[in-house]
Amino acid sequence: MQFARSSRRRRFGLELRFADVFGVESADRDRDRDRDSLSQVLRRTEQQQEPAEEEQEGHVLFGTLQGSVVGLRYYTGVVNKGEMVSLVREPQNPYDRNAVMVTNVYGNQVGHIRRQLAAPMAHIMDNNLAKVEGVVPYRTNNQFTMPVHLSFWGKEEKRMEVVNELSNHGFKLAPGSKGLSASGQGPSRAGTTLERFWTVPRKTTAVALTPEQLKNVFDKLFDDLMEDKTREMEAAEAVGTPLLPHQKQALAWMASRENSNDLPPFWEQQNNLYLNVLTNFAVKERPDKVQGGILADDMGLGKTLTTIALILTNFHNGKPLPLQKCAASPKSAVRVPKMVKGRNSSLESERSRSHFAEETPKVSASSSHPKRGSEASDVIVISDSDDAGEGVAPKKRAKRKESKGETSTSSTKGSVILSEDSDFAAALGEFLQGPSSQKKKAHKKSEGGDDTQGKTGKSVGARATLIVCPLSVLSNWLDQFEQHVSADVKMNVHVYYGTERIRDPKFLAKQDVVLTTYNILSTDYTDKRSSPLQAVSWLRVVLDEGHIVRNPAALQSKAVLALTAERRWVLSGTPVQNSLKDLWMLISFLKLKPFDIREWWNRVIQRPVMLGDHSGLQNLQALVKGITLRRTKNSRVGGRLLVELPQKKVFVEHVTLTEDERRRYERVRKDSRAIIKRYFREGTVLTNYADVLAILVRLRQFCCHPQLLEGAATPAGPTEKASTPDELRQYLVKKISLVLSSGSDEECAVCLDSLRQPVITYCAHVYCKPCICEVIRSEKENAKCPLCRMQLNIKELVEYPGEQENLDAAQDKDECLSSSKVDALMVHLFQLRSQDPKIKSLVVSQFTSFLSLLEVPLRQHGFDFTRLDGSMNQKSRVKAIQAFQDTAQGSPTIMLLSLKAGGVGLNLTAASRVFLMDPAWNPAAEDQCFDRCHRLGQKVDVVIIKFIVKDSVEENMVEIQQKKQKLVEKAFGMKNAEERKQSRIEDIRALMEL
DNA sequence: ACCGCCGGGTGCC
DNA sequence: ACCGCCGGGTGCC
Structure with missing residues (x-):
C-alpha cells in the first residue's frame, strides 16, 4: 500500500515536471491530462522535441531477446497475450538512471524492464544505436513479472555495437523471427498456444518495395473505396442546391461516419472487452470512434457542396443545424446580380414554399472578402437566437463595423449575399429590431421545432464548424456558401482572416461556420496561449486540401493537431502524394487510435508495408477503406458516370500536301522503304528496330513540316557504326532518345510493360534497366539480348540522359x-x-x-x-x-x-x-x-x-x-x-x- | 513468488 | 559456527 502510494506520488511529480516544461502548450493538454498517462505525456513531449522522429527507413532487424517486465503490481496498465508494448527510457528515475519503462498501446505503464537488461538497453536507446520494440508473447499467471519479446532494429552499421553492448551484460541476440511482430497476426484467439505463436513465424515475402512499387501501392490504395457507400441521404431543406446522386451518397456516408457507433477500424468486441486486432490491445471501455474521415473525391465532384450539406444536415443527433428561417424576397433591394443569375429554378420553388416568404430578408453574417479587395476583416451582424441577449447585439456590432469604415459582405440569400454597401449593415440593425424579427422569433417558438440550443435548457455542446483552407480557395468557399445555402435560412459564416480578425473564442464558438486559412491558423498558433482557434471546442474541423498538411514538423501541422473537435474531416483530391508519412499526418489528425502515435503507425503499418509485407498492406488498405470515400470521374453509380461531362467531338481533317511537298515526301519514302525492305528480306527488322523507328519518325515529321528533317540525323544504316567507344556511346544515346521520343510507346521486351528507367544495349535495344539487369544477373556470362540474341554485358548498358533541349535551327530563322x-x-x-x-x-x-x-x-x-x-x-x-x-x-x-x-x-x-x-x-x-x-x-x-x-x-x-x-x-x-x-x-x- | 535473495536462527545423526 | 542448512520475510526501477 505504502509503495503504491509513493509511486503514484512520483508519477504525479513527473507529470508536473513535464507540464511545467511544456505547460505553455495548451489548455488542450490540461483537458486531456486526466485521461492520459505519464507515458503519453512523455511521448508527446518527445514528439514536440523531435517532431520528425528518426526515420526508420533502412532499419534492419538485429535480433530478438527475451526479457522480462517487472513491477507489474505497481501499475495499472494491462497487457494481453500477443500485445505490443512500448519501451520508454526514463532517465530521471531516482532508483536507476538506466530505467526503461514498459507501456501498453494506450500509454498506460505496465512495469519496467529488469534492471540488468535495462542497463545495456539504456545505452542502446540513448545513443540511438537501435530502436527497441516489445511484444508480450504470453501471459504468466503471476502478478509480478511478465515476459517481453524485444526486437532490436537499427542501421546495419550499428549492429556490432548493439550486439557487443548486450553481450557485455550477458545477453545474446537471437536471430529475428518476424512472426513475433504482432502486426498482421490477428487476434490471438483462445486456443492459440504459446508454442504455435512462437514456432510458426509468419512466412513473409519480405522484399523491400522499390519506389515504383510503392507508387503503385498508393495508386491502388484509394481504388475501389466505393462499395457499401452507395446509400443516399437527402440534404436538409436549408441546402438550396439539389444534390447529385453521388453527392447524396457522400452525404450519407459522411453523416454515418459522424453518427454511427461502429467501432473504429481494427477493433472488435470480444466478450466484455474491446480488442484491437492489430496490436492485441484490449480495453474495457469502448474505444472512441473516429468521427470523420477523408473525403478524397476527384476535384469537380462537389466536395465543397457535400461538406456544406453535411454542416447543414447533420448537427447533433442526426438533426439538421437549427437555423433561423428568414424571408427570402426575390425583390430584395440588396442583391448581387451574380447570385440571381446563378440561381436555378428548383431554388425558386423552394423559396416560394417558405412560410416566411412575405417577410423581410435578414442578414445574418457579414464578412469582408479577401479576394474582393476590401480590408480583410469580419463583422458579425447577428448571431443565432440561442442567446437571449443576442437580439441587441447586431446593432452594436454593425456600428463597430461602420465606424471602421469597412466594406462588408452581407447576405440576403441565406447568409451570404455580398454587398459593397457599407451603410447596409447599419441599416440592418433596424431591420432586426423591427417587428418582423420579433414575430419570427415568436413563430419559431410556437413551432417548437429544432431549437436544440441553450434556450430549451438542453445543452448540446459545440456548434461551430471550422474550415481551414488555403487562401486561394477561401473565396471559393464563400461563393459556394452563397450559392448553396437556401435563401430562406440564415447561416453565420464567419471569415477569420486578416489583421483585424476578431480573436474571441466565445464569439467564434457561436458561429455556424468559421473559415480560416492554414496561414492564419499557424500564425495564431505561434502564440499558443492566445490562439482563439485552439481555444474553441469545435463541433467539426474540416481541412480543405488536406494533403497540404503532411510534414509533421511544420508549424501548421502542429496547429492542426492541437485543434479540439468532436468530428474531423480531411478533404483532398490527392490524399497521398508520395509517402506513407503523408498519410500518417492525416490519420493522426483524425485521431485514429492508436495510430495517432507515431510508434504504432510505424510498427503496425509503415514498416510492414515498406518491407513488402503483404498483411501490412492489407491492414493499410483496410484502414484507409474504413475512413475514406473516394470517387473519380470514372466511378459509376448504378452503372452510370457520376458526372456527365460536356460532349467531346473528334474530327479528322485530311491535309493535302502541296505538289512540292509531295514530290519530296515520295523521295524520302522511297529511300525509307528500300532500307526497311532490306531488313525484311534479311529478317533483321527487330535487330535494327531502332533504325526502323528512326526512319518512320522522319516520315512522320515530314508530314508535319519538311523543315523538321533538316536537323535530324540521316537514316542511320547499319553500316554507319561508330568506331571509338565515345562515338558508340553518343550513337546509342542518340538512338535511345530517338526511340523514346518517337512516340511509339515502346515497351520493355522483358516485362512487357512501358519502359521505366530506360537503357539501351550495344545492340541498340531498349529495356527497363531493372529488367535487363535481372536478365544479365540470372544468365551470367551467357546473357543475350532478348530481342536479337546478341551478347550482353552489364557495363555496356547506356542510360537515357533525359530529354535535352535541342536547339532548333528553325527557331533562329525567322523566315x-x-x-x-x-x-x-x-x-x-x-x-x-x-x-x-x-x-x-x-x-x-x-x-x-x-x-x-x-x-x-x-x-x-x-x-x-x-x-x-x-x-x-x-x-x-x-x-x-x-x-x-x-x-x-x-x-x-x-x-x-x-x-x-x-x-x-x-x-x-x-x-x-x-x-x-x-x-x-x-x-x-x-x-x-x-x-x-x-x-x-x-x-x-x-x-x-x-x-x-x-x-x-x-x-x-x-x-x-x-x-x-x-x-x-x-x-x-x-x-x-x-x-x-x-x-x-x-x-x-x-x-x-x- | 509453487521463485531468488537476504539475513537471523541454529548446529551430529 | 570466520561454516552450511533451515525457514520466514520479502519483492521494480
Whole structure:
C-alpha cells in the first residue's frame, strides 16, 4: 500500500515536471491530462522535441531477446497475450538512471524492464544505436513479472555495437523471427498456444518495395473505396442546391461516419472487452470512434457542396443545424446580380414554399472578402437566437463595423449575399429590431421545432464548424456558401482572416461556420496561449486540401493537431502524394487510435508495408477503406458516370500536301522503304528496330513540316557504326532518345510493360534497366539480348540522359516556310479568333521541334501562347499552366503541348479546342491528352481536330490505331512477347505498305 | 513468488 | 559456527 502510494506520488511529480516544461502548450493538454498517462505525456513531449522522429527507413532487424517486465503490481496498465508494448527510457528515475519503462498501446505503464537488461538497453536507446520494440508473447499467471519479446532494429552499421553492448551484460541476440511482430497476426484467439505463436513465424515475402512499387501501392490504395457507400441521404431543406446522386451518397456516408457507433477500424468486441486486432490491445471501455474521415473525391465532384450539406444536415443527433428561417424576397433591394443569375429554378420553388416568404430578408453574417479587395476583416451582424441577449447585439456590432469604415459582405440569400454597401449593415440593425424579427422569433417558438440550443435548457455542446483552407480557395468557399445555402435560412459564416480578425473564442464558438486559412491558423498558433482557434471546442474541423498538411514538423501541422473537435474531416483530391508519412499526418489528425502515435503507425503499418509485407498492406488498405470515400470521374453509380461531362467531338481533317511537298515526301519514302525492305528480306527488322523507328519518325515529321528533317540525323544504316567507344556511346544515346521520343510507346521486351528507367544495349535495344539487369544477373556470362540474341554485358548498358533541349535551327530563322499542315492549323486559329477570341486551344504534337516551328507563325500573327513540354522544369511548367488556365483578358489562348507532357493530373480545362497535329501510335495516348481538357471542370463542349496527311504514313498509322482499338474492345490484348514482337513487325509492314 | 535473495536462527545423526 | 542448512520475510526501477 505504502509503495503504491509513493509511486503514484512520483508519477504525479513527473507529470508536473513535464507540464511545467511544456505547460505553455495548451489548455488542450490540461483537458486531456486526466485521461492520459505519464507515458503519453512523455511521448508527446518527445514528439514536440523531435517532431520528425528518426526515420526508420533502412532499419534492419538485429535480433530478438527475451526479457522480462517487472513491477507489474505497481501499475495499472494491462497487457494481453500477443500485445505490443512500448519501451520508454526514463532517465530521471531516482532508483536507476538506466530505467526503461514498459507501456501498453494506450500509454498506460505496465512495469519496467529488469534492471540488468535495462542497463545495456539504456545505452542502446540513448545513443540511438537501435530502436527497441516489445511484444508480450504470453501471459504468466503471476502478478509480478511478465515476459517481453524485444526486437532490436537499427542501421546495419550499428549492429556490432548493439550486439557487443548486450553481450557485455550477458545477453545474446537471437536471430529475428518476424512472426513475433504482432502486426498482421490477428487476434490471438483462445486456443492459440504459446508454442504455435512462437514456432510458426509468419512466412513473409519480405522484399523491400522499390519506389515504383510503392507508387503503385498508393495508386491502388484509394481504388475501389466505393462499395457499401452507395446509400443516399437527402440534404436538409436549408441546402438550396439539389444534390447529385453521388453527392447524396457522400452525404450519407459522411453523416454515418459522424453518427454511427461502429467501432473504429481494427477493433472488435470480444466478450466484455474491446480488442484491437492489430496490436492485441484490449480495453474495457469502448474505444472512441473516429468521427470523420477523408473525403478524397476527384476535384469537380462537389466536395465543397457535400461538406456544406453535411454542416447543414447533420448537427447533433442526426438533426439538421437549427437555423433561423428568414424571408427570402426575390425583390430584395440588396442583391448581387451574380447570385440571381446563378440561381436555378428548383431554388425558386423552394423559396416560394417558405412560410416566411412575405417577410423581410435578414442578414445574418457579414464578412469582408479577401479576394474582393476590401480590408480583410469580419463583422458579425447577428448571431443565432440561442442567446437571449443576442437580439441587441447586431446593432452594436454593425456600428463597430461602420465606424471602421469597412466594406462588408452581407447576405440576403441565406447568409451570404455580398454587398459593397457599407451603410447596409447599419441599416440592418433596424431591420432586426423591427417587428418582423420579433414575430419570427415568436413563430419559431410556437413551432417548437429544432431549437436544440441553450434556450430549451438542453445543452448540446459545440456548434461551430471550422474550415481551414488555403487562401486561394477561401473565396471559393464563400461563393459556394452563397450559392448553396437556401435563401430562406440564415447561416453565420464567419471569415477569420486578416489583421483585424476578431480573436474571441466565445464569439467564434457561436458561429455556424468559421473559415480560416492554414496561414492564419499557424500564425495564431505561434502564440499558443492566445490562439482563439485552439481555444474553441469545435463541433467539426474540416481541412480543405488536406494533403497540404503532411510534414509533421511544420508549424501548421502542429496547429492542426492541437485543434479540439468532436468530428474531423480531411478533404483532398490527392490524399497521398508520395509517402506513407503523408498519410500518417492525416490519420493522426483524425485521431485514429492508436495510430495517432507515431510508434504504432510505424510498427503496425509503415514498416510492414515498406518491407513488402503483404498483411501490412492489407491492414493499410483496410484502414484507409474504413475512413475514406473516394470517387473519380470514372466511378459509376448504378452503372452510370457520376458526372456527365460536356460532349467531346473528334474530327479528322485530311491535309493535302502541296505538289512540292509531295514530290519530296515520295523521295524520302522511297529511300525509307528500300532500307526497311532490306531488313525484311534479311529478317533483321527487330535487330535494327531502332533504325526502323528512326526512319518512320522522319516520315512522320515530314508530314508535319519538311523543315523538321533538316536537323535530324540521316537514316542511320547499319553500316554507319561508330568506331571509338565515345562515338558508340553518343550513337546509342542518340538512338535511345530517338526511340523514346518517337512516340511509339515502346515497351520493355522483358516485362512487357512501358519502359521505366530506360537503357539501351550495344545492340541498340531498349529495356527497363531493372529488367535487363535481372536478365544479365540470372544468365551470367551467357546473357543475350532478348530481342536479337546478341551478347550482353552489364557495363555496356547506356542510360537515357533525359530529354535535352535541342536547339532548333528553325527557331533562329525567322523566315520560316510554312507547310500544308501548319497552314491548316492557322486557318482554324484565325477562324476561332474572329469567332470568339476567348476560346482557348491546345496545339499538340509529339515532336517538340515541331512545336518550336509553330511558334514562328503564332508569334507572327500575334497569338498569345504558352508552351508545355517534357523538357521544362517544375517551376516553368506550373507557370505555363497557370498562365493558360487564367481566364483574365490578355492571358494566352493557345498552349503548345507535347503529347505526353504532364501526368494524368494535368488540368487544362481552360481549353475547349484541341488540335492534334500528328497521330500517335497509341490511341490511348491521344485520349489521355484529350482528357487534359475534357475532364471535370470543363464547362463547354470540346472540339478536337486531328490533322492527317492524305496518302501518307499518317493514314496508315490511323488504320493501325483502329485495328488496335478493335482488339482492345474485343479484349484480345497481346498476350506474350512473341505475339507482341510479331505484331510490331506487322505494324511496320503495314506502315510502309510492304 | 509453487521463485531468488537476504539475513537471523541454529548446529551430529 | 570466520561454516552450511533451515525457514520466514520479502519483492521494480
